[in-house]
Amino acid sequence: MKGIIFFAILLFTATDVPAQYSFKAIIKSEKEPLAGATVSIKEMNKTAIADSTGLVIIHDIPAGKHTVVFTYAGYKEMEKVYDFPLPATDTILVFLEREEGGLEEVTVNSTRSNRSINSTPTRVEVIASEEIREEATMRPGDIKMLLSESTGIQTQQTSATSANAGIRIQGLDGRYTQILKDGFPLYAGAATGLGLLQTPPLDLRQVEIIKGAASTLYGGGAIAGLVNLISKIPAEHRDLNFHFNITSAGGIDINGFYGERFKKTGITLFVSRNSNKAYDPANISFSAIPKFERYTINPKLFIYFNPKTQLSFGVNTSFENRLGGDMKFIAGDGDSIHSYFERNQTQRIATQLTATREVSEKGRFTLKNSVSYFNRIISSKGYEFDGTQYSSFTEASYAGKIKESDWVAGVNVLTDHFEERAMLRNYNQNTFGAFVQNTWNALDRLTLETGVRGDYIAGYGFALLPRVSALFKITSRLASRIGGGFGYKPPTIFTEESERLLYRNVLPVNSEINKLERSVGANWDISYHTSFDEITFSINQFFFYTYLKKPLFLEMIPGGLYQFQNIPGHIDTRGGETNIKLGYDDIDLYLGYTYTDAQVHNNGMTYQNPLTPKHRFNAALVYEIENKWKIGSELYYFSRQELTDGSTGRDYWLAGLVAEKVWKKFSLYINFENFGDIRQTRFESIYTGSVTNPVFKDIYAPLDGFVMNGGFKIRL
Numbered sequence: 001m002k003g004i005i006f007f008a009i010l011l012f013t014a015t016d017v018p019a020q021y022s023f024k025a026i027i028k029s030e031k032e033p034l035a036g037a038t039v040s041i042k043e044m045n046k047t048a049i050a051d052s053t054g055l056v057i058i059h060d061i062p063a064g065k066h067t068v069v070f071t072y073a074g075y076k077e078m079e080k081v082y083d084f085p086l087p088a089t090d091t092i093l094v095f096l097e098r099e100e101g102g103l104e105e106v107t108v109n110s111t112r113s114n115r116s117i118n119s120t121p122t123r124v125e126v127i128a129s130e131e132i133r134e135e136a137t138m139r140p141g142d143i144k145m146l147l148s149e150s151t152g153i154q155t156q157q158t159s160a161t162s163a164n165a166g167i168r169i170q171g172l173d174g175r176y177t178q179i180l181k182d183g184f185p186l187y188a189g190a191a192t193g194l195g196l197l198q199t200p201p202l203d204l205r206q207v208e209i210i211k212g213a214a215s216t217l218y219g220g221g222a223i224a225g226l227v228n229l230i231s232k233i234p235a236e237h238r239d240l241n242f243h244f245n246i247t248s249a250g251g252i253d254i255n256g257f258y259g260e261r262f263k264k265t266g267i268t269l270f271v272s273r274n275s276n277k278a279y280d281p282a283n284i285s286f287s288a289i290p291k292f293e294r295y296t297i298n299p300k301l302f303i304y305f306n307p308k309t310q311l312s313f314g315v316n317t318s319f320e321n322r323l324g325g326d327m328k329f330i331a332g333d334g335d336s337i338h339s340y341f342e343r344n345q346t347q348r349i350a351t352q353l354t355a356t357r358e359v360s361e362k363g364r365f366t367l368k369n370s371v372s373y374f375n376r377i378i379s380s381k382g383y384e385f386d387g388t389q390y391s392s393f394t395e396a397s398y399a400g401k402i403k404e405s406d407w408v409a410g411v412n413v414l415t416d417h418f419e420e421r422a423m424l425r426n427y428n429q430n431t432f433g434a435f436v437q438n439t440w441n442a443l444d445r446l447t448l449e450t451g452v453r454g455d456y457i458a459g460y461g462f463a464l465l466p467r468v469s470a471l472f473k474i475t476s477r478l479a480s481r482i483g484g485g486f487g488y489k490p491p492t493i494f495t496e497e498s499e500r501l502l503y504r505n506v507l508p509v510n511s512e513i514n515k516l517e518r519s520v521g522a523n524w525d526i527s528y529h530t531s532f533d534e535i536t537f538s539i540n541q542f543f544f545y546t547y548l549k550k551p552l553f554l555e556m557i558p559g560g561l562y563q564f565q566n567i568p569g570h571i572d573t574r575g576g577e578t579n580i581k582l583g584y585d586d587i588d589l590y591l592g593y594t595y596t597d598a599q600v601h602n603n604g605m606t607y608q609n610p611l612t613p614k615h616r617f618n619a620a621l622v623y624e625i626e627n628k629w630k631i632g633s634e635l636y637y638f639s640r641q642e643l644t645d646g647s648t649g650r651d652y653w654l655a656g657l658v659a660e661k662v663w664k665k666f667s668l669y670i671n672f673e674n675f676g677d678i679r680q681t682r683f684e685s686i687y688t689g690s691v692t693n694p695v696f697k698d699i700y701a702p703l704d705g706f707v708m709n710g711g712f713k714i715r716l
Contacts, residue, residue: 021084023058025092026050027070032107034096036119036447037072038476047444049473051404055091071476072096072118109183110208110228112217112399112408113439113449121439121449121469122214123481123525123542125150127207134622134632136201138658138671138709140245140253141274141294143207144196147227149634151592151618152211152542152577155196156611158499160686160696160703161324162290162342165196166496169211169224170544171573171598171612175495176224176519178214182231184370186316186350188221189416189429190389190494191374194346198318202243202255203270203298205232212544213521215487216453216467219414219433223487223519223548231314234259234266234302238716245711249289249704250277253711266302268314278323278330281705282681285338285691288703290324300352308358318348325380326691337692342502343379348372363400366410369393378502381693385503386421409436425493425508430458445473455488459511463488463518477530484522489552491515491564497554498562500696506554507563514552515566521546536583545574553602571609573598586625592618608642611700613651615639630660630669641700649700650683670710677706 027037033054040047041058043066050056063084070078075096086092106117108124117126127135132146139145147167148155154168166174179187179195187195207229214222232239238260245253252275259268272295279289300314325341328334334341350372357365370393378385397410414431437451453465467485474480491514498506522545529538550566557563575596582589594616598609608614617637624630636654643649655676660669680686680701687694 020060020062021086023061023068023082023084023086023092025056025094026054027056027072027094027096028054029075029096029098034072034075035115036473037070037096038444038473040069040071042067042069049441049444049447051441070094070096077476106206108208109230110180110210110214110217110226111439111449112397112437113406114399115406115439118479119447119471121447121471121481122210122483123212123469123523125209125211127209129205132201132204132207134630134658136243137660137669137713138656138673140202140243140255140711141200141251141272142197143199143201143204143229146201146207147196149618149620149636150209151579151616152594152596153209154613154616156496157699157703158496159324159342160699161287161340162322162344163197163288163324163703164194164344164499166192166499167196167227168612169209170546170575171596171609172224172546172548172571173496175492176221176489176548178218178222178226180218180226180228181316181350182352182354183218183228184350184352184368185218185221185393185414186352186370186372188414189391189492190376190387190418191348191372191391192494193376193499194320194322194344198294198296198320198346198348199229200253200255200270200272200274200296202241202257202272203232203268204229206230211542212483212523212546213465213467213485213487213519215463216435216451216465216485217437219412219431219453219455220457220463220488220490223489223517223521224546231298231300232257232259232268234261234268236261240716242714242716243711244713245709247276247707247709249279249281249707251275251289251709261302261304264304266304268298268300268302270296270298272296278327279704280327281677282679282686282703284681284686285327286340286687286694287324287327287330288679288681288705290322290342291330292320292322294318294320294322309356311355312353314352316348316350316352318346320344320346322346339692340381340694341379343377345377345379347375349374360400362402363398366395366397366399368395368397380502380504383502383504387425388419390417390419391415404441406439407437410434425503425506427508428458429490431490432456447471447473449483451485457490457516460490460516463516478526478528480524480526482522482524484520487519487521489517489519491517491552493564495552495554495564501562505561507557507561509552509564514564515550517548517551517566519546519548534585536581538581540577540579542577542579543574544576545572547572551600567600567602569601569603571598571600573609586623588622588624590618590620590622610642610644611698613639613641627662627664630662631658633657638701643698643700645698649680649698652678652683652701654678654702665715667713668710669712671708673707673709674702674704675706679703679705 037050135146157165211225214226243255255272275293278287278291322344326338328338353369355367372391375388395412399408411434416429433455435453439449449469465486469483472480491509525542527540548571578593580591619635622632634656641649658671689695
């Protein structure tokens with residue numbers, strides 16, 4: 001009897017509780033799932049975030065009509081009313097439409113999580129294909145301008161006559177930034193020389209920039225950050241482009257790219273010839289732009305065995321002869337007085353092999369290998385440097401998904417062998433590493449990314465590199481990222497300091513004297529975007545701090561020699577970057593400001609890291625009528641910079657203007673770069689001593705001045 005009464009009470013109670021249902025959907029754009037899309041139920045104040053496949057599930061929804069809101073950055077908000085229980089239990093497919101002028105949907109490669117830029121906890125800046133094409137209009141022969149026009153990145157010229165240059169991020173020297181090609185470290189060690197100046201942009205699909213410690217992902221060198229150059233891949237439609245450019249300074253650029261995918265194969269081919277006459281706008285007898293001729297050939301083959309297995313193999317080559325110095329010597333009229341010169345002859349050959357296999361619906365195995373050869377001969381008056389680097393990189397990794405987490409783990413081996421004809425600075429440096437990374441959708445609006453790498457560097461010991469990043473999606477328009485990690489850099493003679501000396505009288509590094517440079521860094525940013533009518537607005541504020549313990553400095557020792565030594569102190573660099581974009585109809589305005597305070601603490605003394613402007617401002621105004629016209633103007637400001645001799649350089653402004661007329665398969669353009677003709681040689685002499693034996697000063701401003709270029713592009 002008691003059992004019957006209990007069962008009756010239970011039955012009565014159960015019928016009084018409303019049924020609960022679930023909502024299951026996949027959120028997509030026209031092309032791919034929108035990982036990180038937000039789905040909310042208005043009446044219940046319930047929210048969920050789509051995973052990497054675009055899937056979102058919301059449980060415990062009572063019967064009745066409910067308004068479901070779908071939002072994703074750069075896409076129009078969508079509202080739909082559903083009557084629960086739904087007539088079918090199948091997953092609903094929802095397509096969002098891109099906003100006019102909305103944020104570009106970009107999948108990043110450098111974080112290894114294969115997520116869109118909006119759902120990646122690590123802060124990644126992407127220079128997309130359209131922007132690369134615009135920058136190539138102004139400088140089609142290399143990527144120096146492409147990078148230097150980004151907020152927070154500075155290109156540092158190291159030679160007054162040969163225009164050699166490196167890049168600086170967060171006020172740290174170029175050796176602390178790692179440059180990759182499709183994730184391969186092809187520009188490391190001796191091969192860093194002239195890397196920026198020997199990479200035309202026409203075959204690049206996008207450029208990804210991580211500022212701050214990224215060594216956990218890619219090993220030694222990524223202390224200030226990394227730049228990953230992502231190559232184009234073949235599509236089913238033919239991609240055939242030609243670009244011809246000439247400059248008022250005597251430059252000629254001829255570039256061509258072809259890419260196409262067939263049934264089981266695909267191919268890309270990039271070919272270029274870039275050259276320049278010696279150019280001396282200041283009439284000081286020395287070249288501001290050297291005479292050079294460079295040939296680049298980059299073929300790549302793709303094989304698609306089946307939908308789950310593919311392989312690609314490519315070769316990157318570059319051959320260049322660069323001669324700067326006394327203009328009379330370059331012209332062949334040198335004598336005992338006009339005898340100064342600096343010649344760079346380089347040969348760069350590197351292979352890239354990548355094989356991927358989908359081992360399950362949620363797992364992928366990747367094998368990567370590259371072998372590189374780089375030879376550089378530097379000749380100057382009474383001196384010659386002749387060095388060859390043989391290096392290789394091999395990595396095996398597995399990426400998979402478990403519930404709300406994306407995992408990637410791998411091992412890699414990096415070999416670096418350098419031989420110099422004089423046999424003074426030969427070395428073998430081998431690095432063995434292992435890493436693991438997890439990206440976890442911890443909460444509806446919180447995604448965490450954690451990782452750790454362990455590297456053993458032969459001769460220098462072990463480096464453990466943890467890192468963590470977090471993404472807070474505060475609203476559909478407001479997000480914030482915070483992160484930090486450790487880094488290291490093995491000692492090397494290939495730095496900006498030794499480059500200025502052409503490696504003359506520079507002693508080799510020694511594992512008994514020199515130690516690993518180790519760092520720790522942190523960064524935080526907050527971004528907001530909105531749109532109303534035809535106006536779009538976005539802003540990103542970024543803060544950074546890096547502490548570099550016992551950095552390697554080049555010190556002069558008795559006998560006129562130079563030796564690298566770990567100083568008894570540290571470098572700390574802090575600052576911030578502000579980026580604003582305002583769009584109206586066919587007009588876009590970009591504003592950027594960088595504050596960098598990089599201080600060296602050396603044996604009780606504190607001073608600013610030389611050649612680092614504290615304040616930098618950049619602005620760009622672009623007017624574009626699609627498939628008709630592109631007109632843009634740029635403005636840059638650089639504040640005073642401390643120089644290595646204790647003096648201070650001048651501040652200055654730069655301005656440029658570019659216009660392009662576009663037809664369906666053809667376009668003509670003209671560009672006026674630095675039309676104010678700002679040159680350091682207008683402020684002061686670039687050298688001391690005589691024309692025969694000049695001693696060049698630090699370079700903190702342009703030397704080439706006003707240069708006009710123009711040309712045409714063909715798309716077939």
